Amino acid sequence: MNSASVAARPDEAVHIAAGAPNAPAAARTGSHRLLPRALMAPAVITLFLWMIVPLVMTLYFSTVHYNLMQPGDKAFVGLANFEYFVTDPDFGASVVNTLLLLGAVIVITVVFGVGLALLVNEPFPGRGIVRVLLISPFFVMPTANALLWKHMMMNPIYGVLAQVALFFGLQPVDWLTDHPLFSVILMVAWQWLPFACLIFITSLQSLDRDQMEAAGMDGANALQKFWFLTLPHLGRPIAVVVMIEMIFLMSVFAEIFTTTGGGPGNESTNVAFLIFKQALMNFDVGVASAGALFAVVLANIAAVFLIRMIGKNLD
Amino acid sequence: MSFLQLQGVEKRFGALRAIQGIDLAIEKGEFVVFVGPSGCGKSTLLRMIAGLTEIDGGSLQLDGRDITRLPSSKRDLAMVFQSYALYPHMSVFDNMSFALRLASVDKAIIREKVQRAAEILNLVPYLQRTPKELSGGQRQRVAIGRAIVRAPKVFLFDEPLSNLDAALRGQTRVEIAKLHRELGATTIYVTHDQVEAMTLADRVVVLRDGAIEQVGSPLELYDRPANQFVAQFIGTPQMNVVDTVDLPALRGMAGGAAAGDGFIGVRPEHVLVRPAGSGRMDGQVELIESLGADTLVHARVTQGARSVQLVARQNARTLLQPGDPVGLDVVPGAFHLFNREGRAVASASAR
């Protein structure tokens, strides 16, 4: 006897099928397809070219012998470039360094990012200023960041870290020479920590207060609330931060270029720097291209997951 | 030809016929209410009249002109949206004068019209404010004012009161009724609230699943519902509808007209509460709802293996408690008879 209809509801169908509730009627009838296409054309064409042209060129270069110092000479060499790149004694080290760099920075930024976000989530005097200050390192340009650390912090004689060590009676450490990769990790982590922190702060603001209170009434203490409510809520932002950092940290370059130059030896060379070395120091375009393809494949893997996650959010 | 005429109007979403061949004639100056449950298509129909949703079949005529394919901007209709849809970056004055400014009307005339509308709606002190600075009720009045200023051929209202709290809703309902009396404009008003339908409408259109169930004045729908759906949709509390199989005693009381199979309906105000044993039916009180002016008695009548719940409404207070035995009777002739498909067969109304 209930009059509510169980079958498809006409009112809902409007929004599903019409697709564009705010589109002008003309566009929805499809009679003016030209305008939308014309509007999108510049962006689509430029991005398409930006994607295709370097890719095709890289594919081509990776199969020939091409040295910038001897431009005329472009003999087909098949997979020799790949072999050369992969058998380069620096290759193994660069892959390991890349993974170490990625892993360490991600762990540092996520762990401390979550911690800081939690600390700053509740109000306290000066919270506004603290949040603004915490953001700052992210906006410092990479080269300034690198040199700031190299000279002012890490210099074994005059640097601040050295002074602090002396103050405590310890031997100052020559960071860049003795621990090059770690130094780079520190610089990059310092730069990206605010990013992770900001993401987590934003996400924490949408945490359901009512749920927290209900849990408190059910007898949960602070640690339990964190483990069962906060952490799952942060699951998605953490995943996003990890993936974004994976994509962008793969290309860490400026810091290495300005401080250690990949060295000593290959201790702080990552895949990006190795490619750069081949291309613009050895001028071997062929081998560098092979390496670039390798890096692109790696990045693609992370990108696939990130795209899927964004897609879920894209209505 | 009436003022606004819908003929065979249809809306399809793929294979689904969301609106099925609607025929409706609306006279000039009429206040027509589209009412029905969620998903019945009332908002879709309104939007099709407005031109915001395309009409797939049939025709729409306004004042002799075929406007079926005309874009919204050219139909000379004004709409008050459920969310008010005020322009957030414009002042109240600019919101209300927007349409006239687009039509390049003379500034002095614009000012005069906006001023008059603002006076009617008590918006004069707020003319320079932006929507952000207004309360819900004030925003609603600006939305109405925006429509009034244009003096369109037809006013369209899409559930304008649903975002207001109960007190404001009642107040605004009365104001809308007064406004209609003053301006005499043709109005189509969509709501899911049957109280609004009953109080505001000259005629009510009850919709279900994209089709019209019944069209008539509010009291016509109340006294002579064409089918069970309308009978139970209009009127609070709901009409008691009983399967003839479940309560043969009721069938007996309805007399010869109810000889057939189907359903029998009785409005709560026509169910009489008697002392136990002195009614033609015996029941047990399940719940008493004292509303102050009215009292509702929910009773369960059991005959053999079947039992049925009936609600009775009376002005007098009662001393009955849940669990008490009670006798029930029906005002002679106040039966609504429906066949198995739910259609009214012969309405034996007390009026």
Next chain:
Amino acid sequence: MKQLALLLRTVSAWVITLLVVFPLIWLVLTAFKTELQAIRVPPELFFTPTLESFREVNTRSDYLLHAKNSVLTSVLSTLVGLAIAAPAAYSMAFFRTRRTRDILMWMLSTKMMPAVGALVPVYVMAQTAGLLDSLTALTVVFTLSNLPIMVWMLYSGFKDIPPDILEAARMDGAGVWGEFVHVIRPLATGTLASTALLCLVLSWNEAFWSLNLSSAKAGTLATLIASYSSPEGLFWAKLSAASLLAIAPIVVVGWFSQKQLVQGLTFGAVK
């Protein structure tokens, strides 16, 4: 108990923040020192500030050139980017089709490829076209790099405009152009501004392409700072001064565009 918790929170938050930001604080302090003061051991916290280092930085003719290049490449790439991205975002928000979502995702995916993957072809093309060490090459590359993010941010902003306001405009008699002029444009200015700001920040700080495609003529402030890697003589105060001048405007802009940053750089995956 609550008071104690608040005190702990305040103290630890401030201490940690100051530790994290300390290198920047040190940078600012050093910029106002003389070279001799800068290398004093143990380092000085209290000193008489001087603008000497700033003056020396300014007298080096490079500085102004690099600053000009930074400004030109950032501003131009932002303007060109907006010119290309805005129509596309508008089309995708208001003339949506079944393929709109896929196209948007594809655009975002082009941002996810590592810059180093395009280094070789871009370098070779620039060299062939004689555009190495030119502002044109840098501007083009910056624009292309930021385009996906700009399209995405503008699209989000356009979509935030409530559809029933556009319908109301239509009822009031506005055509497609009228809708754009009277409703969309005024309501989208905020998004346009924040997208432009973000693009400015990203271009200004861009180091990978700047270092590889430019040297003496088209170098930006990023490359200028990099040249302080190991020059001769005392240079810390000058480095600090130069760095401060280079990063200050952008750090300030960053303070104002935090929210847009989250939106833009996470492609909206975090709300």
